[in-house]
Amino acid sequence: MAVYLFYFLVFPGLLFAAVTGGLFSWFDRKITAWVQFRKGPPLLQPFYDFFKLLLVKETILPQRGSPMVFLMAPVFAVFGATMSAVFILLPLFNITTGFRGDLLVIFYLLTIPSFSYVLGAVASGNPLAAVGGSREMKLILSYELTFLLVIAGVIGKASQNFDLYSIIQMQQDGGPFIGSISGVLLFIAGIFSLQAKLGLVPFDMAEAETELAEGSFIEYSGPPYALIKLTKYIMLFILPCFLVALLLKGFNLHGINILWAFLKVAGVVLLLTLIRNTNPRIKIRQAISFFMIWMNLIAVVAIVLASFGL
Amino acid sequence: MGFKSFCFKKSLWVFHFGGASCNNCDIEILDCLTPRYDLERFGILLVGSVRHADVLLVNGSINRRDKDRLLEIYNQASKPVLVVAIGACGCTGGIFAEGNTFAGPVDKIIPVDAYIPGCPPKPEAIIAGIMALVKSK
Numbered sequence: 122m123a124v125y126l127f128y129f130l131v132f133p134g135l136l137f138a139a140v141t142g143g144l145f146s147w148f149d150r151k152i153t154a155w156v157q158f159r160k161g162p163p164l165l166q167p168f169y170d171f172f173k174l175l176l177v178k179e180t181i182l183p184q185r186g187s188p189m190v191f192l193m194a195p196v197f198a199v200f201g202a203t204m205s206a207v208f209i210l211l212p213l214f215n216i217t218t219g220f221r222g223d224l225l226v227i228f229y230l231l232t233i234p235s236f237s238y239v240l241g242a243v244a245s246g247n248p249l250a251a252v253g254g255s256r257e258m259k260l261i262l263s264y265e266l267t268f269l270l271v272i273a274g275v276i277g278k279a280s281q282n283f284d285l286y287s288i289i290q291m292q293q294d295g296g297p298f299i300g301s302i303s304g305v306l307l308f309i310a311g312i313f314s315l316q317a318k319l320g321l322v323p324f325d326m327a328e329a330e331t332e333l334a335e336g337s338f339i340e341y342s343g344p345p346y347a348l349i350k351l352t353k354y355i356m357l358f359i360l361p362c363f364l365v366a367l368l369l370k371g372f373n374l375h376g377i378n379i380l381w382a383f384l385k386v387a388g389v390v391l392l393l394t395l396i397r398n399t400n401p402r403i404k405i406r407q408a409i410s411f412f413m414i415w416m417n418l419i420a421v422v423a424i425v426l427a428s429f430g431l
Numbered sequence: 432m433g434f435k436s437f438c439f440k441k442s443l444w445v446f447h448f449g450g451a452s453c454n455n456c457d458i459e460i461l462d463c464l465t466p467r468y469d470l471e472r473f474g475i476l477l478v479g480s481v482r483h484a485d486v487l488l489v490n491g492s493i494n495r496r497d498k499d500r501l502l503e504i505y506n507q508a509s510k511p512v513l514v515v516a517i518g519a520c521g522c523t524g525g526i527f528a529e530g531n532t533f534a535g536p537v538d539k540i541i542p543v544d545a546y547i548p549g550c551p552p553k554p555e556a557i558i559a560g561i562m563a564l565v566k567s568k
Contacts, residue, residue, distance in 0.1 A: 150471070158466040160471075160472040162471050163441075163472070163474070166441070166474050169474055170474070172434070172438040173442045176434075177435050177436075177438065177511065178485075178511070179511075181509050331479060334479035335483065338480070340482055342482040342483060346482075
């Protein structure tokens with residue numbers, strides 16, 4: 122029992138994912154600053170932000186709306202992010218437990234944070250938050266199918282294995298799945314689903330600062346907003362890890378290979394940051410047609426190619 | 432210096448309230464966030480919602496209509512919140528001080544922690560003012 126609590130709270134779970142995710146969040150902001158010829162924030166900036174919100178600021182409850190759901194939604198979001206962090210990172214670090222990293226469980230757990238944002242936004246009773254929540258909902262409906270098709274493509278390439286352990290093992294014995302045409306197509310569709318799942322710029326219409334004044338999170342202040350920030354840090358770390366596990370061979374934790382594993386995740390985060398910095402925010406209608414038509418097409422083509430072994 | 436106040440000082444999120452301004456101060460405030468001055472190296476970010484704000488930047492002369500809005504914005508902010516009055520109009524009223532619609536400088540309506548005079552103040556002056564405020568807290 123204690124070892125499961127350790128998994129959940131300390132090593133692959135909450136503490137480890139939050140600290141690493143915070144550092145990746147700094148990396149994202151620093152790269153953004155360099156792209157814009159700025160100097161950028163100091164290394165521990167995400168942690169200053171988190172502790173300021175958690176310890177210093179007061180919490181304001183909305184007058185209308187449901188305070189209980191409003192306060193519970195960030196807790197659910199952190200819970201979902203932490204559970205998926207545990208289930209993604211255990212196979213990646215090759216820690217054997219009874220659970221073998223079933224992809225569908227991970228897929229469902231990864232949707233919990235987005236749904237919690239919608240719940241919290243709607244419970245706040247603010248009209249701008251309601252607009253943000255409705256956009257987030259439409260975005261979920263459009264990118265989830267693409268994400269599921271990417272996972273289905275990977276399962277097809279891994280000869281119908283559903284668990285992350287076998288997928289990583291298969292890539293370490295053979296080559297990484299990205300080394301084929303279908304793998305490259307799946308990677309492209311996967312990167313854009315990640316971008317939408319993280320709410321980064323081309324798909325940040327749910328929390329548009331200038332347009333909706335932070336949209337879904339407009340009413341959050343103090344500790345609940347700190348939990349939302351924590352969820353964002355964790356997601357920024359585990360979603361690239363998930364893509365690395367699915368298509369880029371996972372981690373190999375012997376000697377110098379640890380650096381290589383780190384560089385793979387950092388490379389995916391760098392790609393996400395560069396997409397974020399070179400694109401404007403698009404409308405929700407454009408996002409839906411982008412995912413529903415083009416990304417699904419790419420993913421389906423990749424699945425067909427994978428079934429021919431390409 | 433405690434851990435709490437250290438984190439607070441290192442991560443000030445700014446919300447910008449423009450009263451009946453002539454827009455010069457607004458432009459200078461935006462200049463602070465551009466690559467040349469880059470306030471993010473001190474952890475300062477411009478936020479869209481006043482609920483997330485740690486610093487309320489108020490500029491422009493506050494007329495009778497703005498007064499209620501300013502009070503409402505101040506009450507909506509999650510405390511502790513610092514208020515910085517920017518420009519001659521925000522600090523004293525400037526050339527509008529004798530005007531018919533003028534409702535008083537910012538410190539008559541809400542408590543002000545720092546004054547940055549100038550018409551408009553240079554971005555360097557705004558950065559120096561905010562840093563002086565951080566040091567004194």
